[in-house]
Amino acid sequence: MFEYPEGATPINEDDRGGLLIPHISTMEELNEWEQRNITDAYSWLDRTRRKDYLTEPFIRTLHENMFGKVWRWAGDYRRSEKNIGVDWTQIPIYLRQLLDDVRYWIDHKTYPPDEIATRFHHRLVQIHLFPNGNGRHARVMTDVLLEKVLDQEPFSWGSGNLLEEGDVRAEYIHALRSADANDYGPLLYLVRR
Numbered sequence: 001m002f003e004y005p006e007g008a009t010p011i012n013e014d015d016r017g018g019l020l021i022p023h024i025s026t027m028e029e030l031n032e033w034e035q036r037n038i039t040d041a042y043s044w045l046d047r048t049r050r051k052d053y054l055t056e057p058f059i060r061t062l063h064e065n066m067f068g069k070v071w072r073w074a075g076d077y078r079r080s081e082k083n084i085g086v087d088w089t090q091i092p093i094y095l096r097q098l099l100d101d102v103r104y105w106i107d108h109k110t111y112p113p114d115e116i117a118t119r120f121h122h123r124l125v126q127i128h129l130f131p132n133g134n135g136r137h138a139r140v141m142t143d144v145l146l147e148k149v150l151d152q153e154p155f156s157w158g159s160g161n162l163l164e165e166g167d168v169r170a171e172y173i174h175a176l177r178s179a180d181a182n183d184y185g186p187l188l189y190l191v192r193r
Contacts, residue, residue, distance in 0.1 A: 015131035018072035041065040085128025122179040155191040
């Protein structure tokens with residue numbers, strides 16, 4: 001049914017059963033419907049005046065707002081293993097540890113703001129909270145961290161299309177893999193290019 005670009009996490013049959021729009025049959029159609037929903041989520045973000053951005057409920061609510069008109073399970077953690085991510089039963093533990101780490105980094109000025117956001121993004125992608133939309137969710141959540149918590153400009157994310165195969169996506173995947181090896185240089189460069 002769907003053809004996935006390099007580095008994308010395929011949607012398994014159980015997760016695909018949560019599709020709310022049954023006539024979607026191609027990745028292009030899915031991306032179009034999801035992008036409409038994400039546009040609505042940006043409007044929601046503009047209207048929201050919260051203080052709990054670095055919390056599990058906010059992170060889940062953001063995913064639900066980004067994908068809830070397309071997927072029944074939007075905002076719910078994945079319940080299966082994927083080609084990336086921690087053991088699905090450990091997601092809440094890893095997320096809690098990440099949020100604690102980010103609060104510590106901010107409070108103690110452990111890293112500059114861009115590096116805090118880059119490390120946060122990488123770890124959020126690495127945990128892989130949801131059945132689908134993790135990269136997009138992690139990028140939006142990272143921009144929320146930058147704008148609403150760190151009072152910084154959002155990232156440019158390489159100023160290209162990260163959904164479709166191409167040079168920018170390949171560079172992004174390479175940068176994430178470098179971060180897996182604790183080399184954040186390529187990701188720090190890409191996010192502000």
